[in-house]
Structures are given as structure tokens and as C-alpha cells.
Amino acid sequence: MKLSKNFGKTQKETPGDAELISHQLLIKSGLIHQVASGIYSYMPIAWRSLKKIENIVRNEIDKAGGQEIRMPVLQPQEIWDLSGRTEIFGPDLFKLSDRRKRKLVMAPTHEEVLTLMVKTHVNTYKDLPLLIYQIQTKFRDETRPRGGLIRVREFDMKDAYSFDISNEGLDQNYNAMITAYENIYNRIGLETIKVEADSGAIGGQASHEFMAVSSIGEDTILKCSKCDYAANSEKAEFVRIKQKTISEKILPLEEIHTPEIKTIESLTKNLSLDPDKMIKTLIYLDSNNQPLAAIIRGDLDVNETKLSNLNDGKDLRLATSEELSNLNIPYGFASPIQLKNIKIIVDTSLNFGNNYIIGSNKEKIPL
CATH class of the missing domain: 3.30.930.10 (Bira Bifunctional Protein; Domain 2)
Structure with a gap:
């Protein structure tokens, strides 16, 4: 034709x-x-x-x-x-x-x-x-x-x-x-790269994706230069280098008054501390509006795919300020302390260290 x-x-x-x-x-x-x-x-x-x-x-x-x-x-x-x-x-x-x-x-x-x-x-x-x-x-x-x-x-x-x-x-x-x-x-x-991937809602013990590298791609590949390990960012795992046990003396719990500060960035600047001395508490809701708290070091981000897998594969979304208020959690000051009837998942980044700054579930007062 x-x-x-x-x-x-x-x-x-x-x-x-x-x-x-x-x-x-x-x-x-x-x-x-x-x-x-x-x-x-x-x-x-x-x-x-x-x-x-x-x-x-x-x-x-x-x-x-x-x-x-x-x-x-x-x-x-x-x-x-x-x-x-x-x-x-x-x-x-x-x-x-x-x-x-x-x-x-x-x-x-x-x-x-x-x-x-x-x-x-x-x-x-x-x-x-x-x-x-x-x-x-x-x-x-x-x-x-x-x-x-x-x-x-x-x-x-x-x-x-x-x-x-x-x-x-x-x-x-x-x-x-x-x-x-x-x-x-x-x-x-x-041309593709075979990488380990999350099996998601389909399930299964193993999953691989064939990824085509592109400047306009919507995913990220992590590939080891010394071995054949490759995985997408949702699945990638690594061996955390064993850190020395912190010998720093454990200090008593103390409230700090920080008016108008609601982010890790502004808090670290105000207290002249590095983000890795902070603890973030993020509140998620699943498809049934059941809350879940993810606790992670302040310089890291939550991998929501892995978090979902730890919660039986249920879809998760961050709670809005209104939803936090309904849970009696002040926006920007969420904390596992005094958090009742909410499932809590803690990241392994907190296995080492002490004397962190964390929210208190009180408005404008971290600990």
C-alpha cells in the first residue's frame, strides 16, 4: 500500500x-x-x-x-x-x-x-x-x-x-x-541489563527485570563494578559495613524548644548537628487507612517498596496533616515515643549510635 x-x-x-x-x-x-x-x-x-x-x-x-x-x-x-x-x-x-x-x-x-x-x-x-x-x-x-x-x-x-x-x-x-x-x-x-527486581503484588521469591538504559528512564539501576550484581533501586540490597560500637556516654532524655521548625534540614541547621544524628518518623496509611510508622536516620530516605513488602505488600501513602491530626500526631514532630496502636518499623541504620534528636509527639518540641 x-x-x-x-x-x-x-x-x-x-x-x-x-x-x-x-x-x-x-x-x-x-x-x-x-x-x-x-x-x-x-x-x-x-x-x-x-x-x-x-x-x-x-x-x-x-x-x-x-x-x-x-x-x-x-x-x-x-x-x-x-x-x-x-x-x-x-x-x-x-x-x-x-x-x-x-x-x-x-x-x-x-x-x-x-x-x-x-x-x-x-x-x-x-x-x-x-x-x-x-x-x-x-x-x-x-x-x-x-x-x-x-x-x-x-x-x-x-x-x-x-x-x-x-x-x-x-x-x-x-x-x-x-x-x-x-x-x-x-x-x-x-540492549538490556538483567537486574534483580521487586516481585511486587505478583509475589514470588525471585524476580528479575530486563532494563533498557535511557536518559529519560523512570527507574534507577545500581550495578557493582567489581561483580555481576545489579538491581533496581526498589530491590537493591547491600552489606552494611560494621561500625564500631559508639562509646559516647548516653545522655538523659531532654526536651528542646524549637519554634517554627518542622524539617530535618532546618532542625540540623538550628542545632548545628549533622542529619545522621536525627531520627525521622514518617507516618503512612495503607489501603484500609491503617497507620504505620517508619523510623529511619535523618540523612536517609525510606524505600517505600521495601516498607510495603514488610507490611504484607499493601500499598502505602504518607498521611496528610489532617490525618496526622486525627491520630493526635503533630505535623513535623512525629515520634515512636508514646505512639499507641500503630505498627512501627525501624530501619537498620539505627543499629549503631545513641543520643539522637527525635520528635516527641509534641508541637515544636523534639527530644
Whole structure:
């Protein structure tokens, strides 16, 4: 077909909400059409390209022993309630009700449905191992869709599931997927780095991501220059160098009056101390509005992914000043001291040291 007959013309104007150059070019070149925030139509050339990529993916997963099926996007919410993932996915999970008021979800992944299928159709260990996959449209209610096709609310995904007799068999299938992904990226000419990643709401003991390095990327990779360890910032772990036990004499608890000071930065400046002598107490709320206190050294930031994992994978958000007030916690002066009926998680950065400055749960008075 001649290009002049192609459905989807180029555009001169740059879309106002397109922040990334890749997003701008996709729309200006007529490859995609934006229907709503995070929702796009693929025009003919883009659709042909997507189908070619899909066929490469299908070919490599088939070679790894995968069997392709098709499962429904629309699923009863009760099976998600049973697994506990309705709560874990939180607001990212699209929910609706049918005319009979039965609760349904639009599944972003299919562990529940497939596990029930296997329960019905696998009657003996001789039917295992199994490697089942599908290529299907998924849905996720992103808080802020961005980056064109990078973070959207409707997207195509290949998801594979293995059922094994032993951990050794599981490892074998997992490694087969790693090889398949490496072959896929090589065939499409995309250079990637394999890094350890957080498994998030999907769960599992191990997870890896293949990251493409980009100046406009939205994640950070930490890679060791002396070994092959690499992980994204949500998952990265390190061995904390053992510090000498502090011999500083423990001082008595003392209140300090600091009017109009509510941040670590202003407090350290006012007291002429380094931030690592401060303790931050951050109050979070989960999807059920249950509070949690994270305690960490003043010069560090909370890794909210790790914090969520320590709280059974539930989504967390920082409490607002109004919500803090409802908990009788003054904004800027939160403290684990006298904190009642709130789960407290303390970072290992506080394993060494003493005589810290910390909030008192009293307005303008740290300890």
C-alpha cells in the first residue's frame, strides 16, 4: 500500500501533554492516536510492528516449551479476594459490577484463574511440569499515565506461568524464561541489563527485570563494578559495613524548644548537628487507612517498596496533616515515643549510635 493511502497522517503540532520526545514522535508520526489519558489506538504501521514483536515473543516462548492459551480479562472478584490480592493491588485494580451486582475485576495478571484451571485439569504429577502462557490485553488504573506507551492503563503483555514438581524444576523453567527473554531482546536489537527486581503484588521469591538504559528512564539501576550484581533501586540490597560500637556516654532524655521548625534540614541547621544524628518518623496509611510508622536516620530516605513488602505488600501513602491530626500526631514532630496502636518499623541504620534528636509527639518540641 502507498504511504499516501495509509490511515494515520503525520501531525505538525506537538501534543501539549506529551512530556517525552518518544511520546511526541509517536503521535506526530501518526503511529498512535490518544483516546484518553493512558489509552491509545495503534495505527496501521504501529500495529504491524507490534504484531511482528508479538510473533518473535511467541516463537521464543514456544521454543522454551510454553503452551499458549487465552484466559478472560473479566474475572470474579471473589477469587482475587480469596488470594488476598484485591487488597494488595489496591486502586491499580479496575473493578466493576454486572447487572446482578456481582463484583468483577479486569485482571492485570492471571495467577488466580490459571491455578483454578490447573486444579481441574491436572490430576497427577505425571502431567507436570507445565509452562502455560498467553499474549493478551491487560488493564491497570495507573495514578498518572505517562511516557506514551511506557506507562498506560491498557497494554499488551505476555505472561507465563509454570507448574512444577520441585524447586529444581521451578528453577529450570525460570532459567528457560531468562534465556527466552535474552533471545527476544537480541532478535529485536534492544540492549538490556538483567537486574534483580521487586516481585511486587505478583509475589514470588525471585524476580528479575530486563532494563533498557535511557536518559529519560523512570527507574534507577545500581550495578557493582567489581561483580555481576545489579538491581533496581526498589530491590537493591547491600552489606552494611560494621561500625564500631559508639562509646559516647548516653545522655538523659531532654526536651528542646524549637519554634517554627518542622524539617530535618532546618532542625540540623538550628542545632548545628549533622542529619545522621536525627531520627525521622514518617507516618503512612495503607489501603484500609491503617497507620504505620517508619523510623529511619535523618540523612536517609525510606524505600517505600521495601516498607510495603514488610507490611504484607499493601500499598502505602504518607498521611496528610489532617490525618496526622486525627491520630493526635503533630505535623513535623512525629515520634515512636508514646505512639499507641500503630505498627512501627525501624530501619537498620539505627543499629549503631545513641543520643539522637527525635520528635516527641509534641508541637515544636523534639527530644
